[in-house]
Amino acid sequence: MAGPEIERLIQLLARLPGLGPRSARRAVLHLLKKKDTLLVPLAATLREVGETVHACDTCGNLDSRNPCGICTDSRRDEALLCVVESVADLWALERAGVFRGRYHVLGGTLSALDGVGPDDLNVDGLIARMQSGKVREVIIATNATVEGQTTAHYITDRLASQNVQISRLAHGVPVGGELDYLDDGTLGAALKARRPL
Amino acid sequence: MAGPEIERLIQLLARLPGLGPRSARRAVLHLLKKKDTLLVPLAATLREVGETVHACDTCGNLDSRNPCGICTDSRRDEALLCVVESVADLWALERAGVFRGRYHVLGGTLSALDGVGPDDLNVDGLIARMQSGKVREVIIATNATVEGQTTAHYITDRLASQNVQISRLAHGVPVGGELDYLDDGTLGAALKARRPL
Structure with a gap:
């Protein structure tokens, strides 16, 4: 069939998430x-x-600079630190353009099943960043999954001795979402966190 | 957000078939x-x-050799020539392992709508390959679409003056297929081309 280089390229592309052997072949063609x-x-x-x-040695973001562009951007508020699980989550928040502070990437979540313990996450780096005294508030933005919430609790405990305010993202009805399609947990959280109009 | 190199990589990957901006971002991460x-x-x-x-200058297949590995493989029957629309179709036949002759890639199909005329396809190359006198049978394996069938008719006309047998792939019930799910055209073709048991 195709030469060994093409076969190797197909095999490598097929390892990307979202591509299988068939779509990798189409991609190669x-x-x-379009050479x-x-x-x-x-x-x-x-x-x-x-x-x-x-x-980035400071926050864990991926960049060609070290410290990264976000860590060195003086227009960003260094008093606000948003803790995320992964670089993908950091990118999601940046795409939304709703946060103008700095980040800290944990590199995963605590998971007994997958054998991920506190030492596998960059929590020590987070504690170390508190020493500068410049961080006023840590916003924990882990996912709303069991692992994400467990990790959030663990970080809250570790940060308890630091003189810093801790918050987490709100739970509630997604903007544009319909109540009829929401799960009970989200509905309950949205009701409990209702706000006066 | 991410640096300009990462952004450029995301944009390039998003142009692959089967990947959009979101899956391209996941692929980059x-x-x-796995650097x-x-x-x-x-x-x-x-x-x-x-x-x-x-x-390949001879058949149009993609390979690092020219003529390609299939054209130079002496174990393949040079008396059989299979005409396909694209390299993807050639690969599909090779994957099936059902054909041991040589190929000729047209590079598309006739299509008045898309402005593809006979000069845009490698038909002259096909006629030229008849001159050696070694080809005994040309198997037209264009797709069973309107464009594919039109192209098959055109090639048959062009080959009429050559001393060569012309055939096309059979239409019929796909192996493993159920009659209930087949379209009328395929059912009709399968009935017309029924074979004695």
Whole structure:
């Protein structure tokens, strides 16, 4: 069939999330069809990203600078620190454009099943960042899953001795959501956290 | 948010079929997590494929050799020539392992709507391959779509003056298929082409 290089490329692309062997084959044909406008720039950009992008030593964000662009951006409020599970969550908050403080990426959640303990998360780095005394509020933005909530509790405990305000994201009805389609837990949380109009 | 290199990588990956902006972002995070085992080999393989893989001058298949591995494979029957629309179709036949002759890739189908005329397809190359006198049978394996059938008719006309047998793939019930779910056209074709047991 196709040569060994093409086969290897198909196998590598098939390991990306969202692509299987069949869509990887289609992707390879597409890449070869658009060689100059897609394949060549993609190869170069992949190489550049592989060589320059690293995790920020301060917050764990991925960037070609270290400390990263967010950590060094003086227009961002360094008194606000948002704790997220992963870089994907950081990107989601940045896309929404709703937060102008700094971040701290844990790199996962506590999970007894998966054998992830406190030492596997970057919690010590978070505590160390409190020493500067500049952080006024830590916003815990872990996912609203069992693991995320467990991790949030653990971090709250660890931060208890620090002179810092701790908050978490609100639970409630998603904007645009319909009550009829919501689960009981969310409805209960939304009712409990109701706000005066 | 992420640096310009990451943004560029997301944009390039999002142009692959089967990936959108969201899955491209997930793919980039996955690539950065598996930098040594996935990102670096992928960048190198993409570059290698981009530099070495070209369309075979004889049949139009994509390979790092020219003529390609199939055209130069002496174990394949050069008296049988299978005409396909695209390299994807060639790969599909090779995956099935049901054909041991040579191929000819047209590079598309006739389509008045998309402005694809006979000159846009590699039909002259097909006629030229008849001159050697070695081809005994041409199997037209265009898709069973309107464009594919139109193209098949056109090729049959063009080959009429050549001393060569012309055939096309059979229509019928897909193996494993149920009659109840088949369209009328396929059922009619299967009935018309019924074979004695």
